[in-house]
Amino acid sequence: MAALRFLSRKGLGASYKVLRTFYVHAIRSLIDYSAICLPNLAPPVRASLEVIQNNALRIILHAPMWTRLVNLRLEGELPSLHGRVTLRATAVVLQLVQRRPELAVSVLLKRLLSRPPDLAPSNDWARGLVAALHRLNTAASICREPDAPCAGYHDPPPWTPPPFRFVFPGEGRVRNCVPALLRQRALARVEALQRWSSTDYYTDGSVTANEAAGAAFVCGNEVVSWRLTPGASVLQTELTAILGALRKIKDNGGTIFIHWVPGHVGLQGNERADQAAKDACSLPNITFHLPDSPRTILAPIVKATWQWTREEHLLLTTEASRSATWYGRATGCVPLPLLPHTPNYVLVRLRRLRLGFHCYDQLANTNPSPCHHCQDQEPSPLHHYILRCPVTHPLRANLNRGFTWTHIDEIDAPSIIANTPLQTLLTTVEKYPPPR
Template sequence: MSHIITQCKSRLHPLRCLAWSGTGVGAPVLRTMYVATVRSIIDYASPVLSCLGDGRLEKIEKVQNQAMRIILNCPKNAMIDAMRMELNLESLKNIREETNLIAALRHVRAGGQKLEKCINDGVLGNKTFWRQGKRGYLKELIEKICKYNLLNCCSPRNNYRKPPPWDDKFVDVTIPPLVKKKCMYSVVDLKKTVENNVSNIDNKRTAHVYCDGSIIEDGKAGCGVLVIDSGKDMNIESEYSYRIADNVSSTQAELCAILCGLREVRNGMGDLCFFVDSQSALESLNSKNPVYEEVVNLCKGLIEELEENGRNTKFRWIPSHIGFINNERADELAKKGTEKENIDMDCITTLKQIKTIIRKIQSEEETPEHSRSRARKSHVVDRLPVEKDGEDDTKVTEALVRLTTQQEEVNKTIKSLAETVASVVKENVEMKKRTLDIY
């Protein structure tokens, strides 16, 4: 702890020398410098610091408070919450929690079976696990997983290892361009175009898979898959409806539909052609940095498995809601999935969404504390521009007086304008009445 604090304080010296020394050294530049040179030490030490108590970690919080005063040129009595809001910085306690959780979940999803077993044993209250000795890091990790309700995210997800960029295989995705905007076409023309494109694909050799996702107003989501396999002698149709995790995006729902479709046809025979009405979902399959990387990687893993078995897999985009019967059937299956009570698929929460969940809960917890601290220090200003670190508060008082006077003048001006508008409206009404009386 003392070594970390010494390293952080030594790196505050160049920050203090540059602060407000001239043009080009404002708060954004100083904030970036602080995050890159000072807070990075604390971020790397987060797993070790998690074993310490909150009392010992307050010393590190004081280092960040000192850095914020230097960056904003504030006195020592400035509100810490206000400085954090001004610089958009989280408390080091919250950052430590988020860093540890994301690192652990990333390790588990990459195949960390031992850590997964420890988490499950700890959550389920396995007494043998807790009697094995002091496990400070695991104990806090399990407590935070339960606190943020992330147990469903603690399971291996990604069996497909993304290859390097020079060896990455592209998925066969075709998005037919439209000469005009979709709204400028008639539904009949679009339907005929789609039917012609689908009929050009040999049904006897290629199974058609229609995928669609659906989200309703209360956040429930589902996906539907329709598989049409036209063999030599018979036409086999299979329908599947799934309820997926709540509060997902439409692109996530479409990608989950593709994933479910790939899982359903992985044990079959022959080539495959997937028809999807979401361009963003299809584009993400070949994106270098997809937003929903985990679901995309799962899809790519299944596509690669199908290709290794000699089954050619294609993806085609078709416009939505044009009356094309098979796509409408997939849409109905997706809507049926949203009506299910139990979630069938809960493995699509990305690490970015987990970060959002953690930060949302943290902000909700900090709001009452922020209100209490503001009530205790009602005389403190959020942004206090003075000459040095808390040496002169006279200018602050003068600035407050000027702001109060200006606010009173603005209120008077607004009041007089409102009275003028009211009198003009009243005169117009009276003039209309006189005109009507004359006629």
């Protein structure tokens, strides 16, 4: 933690991204390595563990000690360590049970997971860990049998020619090529294949924002598509489309080549496959079931950790917490996007407006310091900066022209932050820093 404080000093100029990356890889990783031992910690010990991340968030976001912690977690995109420990422990159990089932600890965990859930607190490490997994409804997925090969499958002899061959682009890195060049190379490959009277199958997969997944392949006028199990990855959808095409052509004989072609560069067959995969995401029923993968097992836990943080913020908002209400109205609980070309001190000032914490004079009940820009002295320096200070008039430029200076008191200050363009906020705080 001392190294993190040293990096955050003004002279070194470490940005939010650097500080957060250092914390995740150098500090939180130590907790990740020991996560398998931590799910059933006593609440006082767990609270002392949370202090580590709380202090780190204050350093990363340059926030004072009295800033609301749930606001810091949302702004720093770091859920509580309790949720992180649960996620990492589940990942370790999943790897042990499915990859090393012969180990004694794997046998013990699998036996406990197969029993009816006992959610009562336990000091036993294994029972406490299994109880945590049952509360997350992941026990059944972890205990499933590993995927077995198809009936009758056997490894072919090494001298047998492969059933298909992969062809990858060999002219430099794909991400460094412009779309027009990628399209030209792809068309050249397709044209070369057509000279041999080949049958072309175009495959693609798609995943929507709500985790609906689809896969499809196109061959001439034939379009075949499937809706996959929700939560499938993009790689799984693309492999499913290739598998469907291989099953279609396995009885035709001949040599099979699998070519990679760039997407969204104007290849007609590829565009049709892409659209068919997107349409498959909205099919009423799942037509291709995929077994649970580590990603599909861990994804609900990731959602749950963030849901706990959002529910905590919502509870504080309903209890009329000033700071939680401010952050919710000013940001919509959406963290500030990365702005790589913006100076770090400007981002620190902008986050001060977003977090909306009190100045020290307000907490100490002393006479407030005068405004650094207009020398006015008010009980709430931040409200004065946003609502009445003459230098911050651009923040109020979007208000209805019918409002006068006496009516501005009725305007919600965090709503002004939410409705002001980001560039206007950056320009204003860079030239006129808000009160700390």
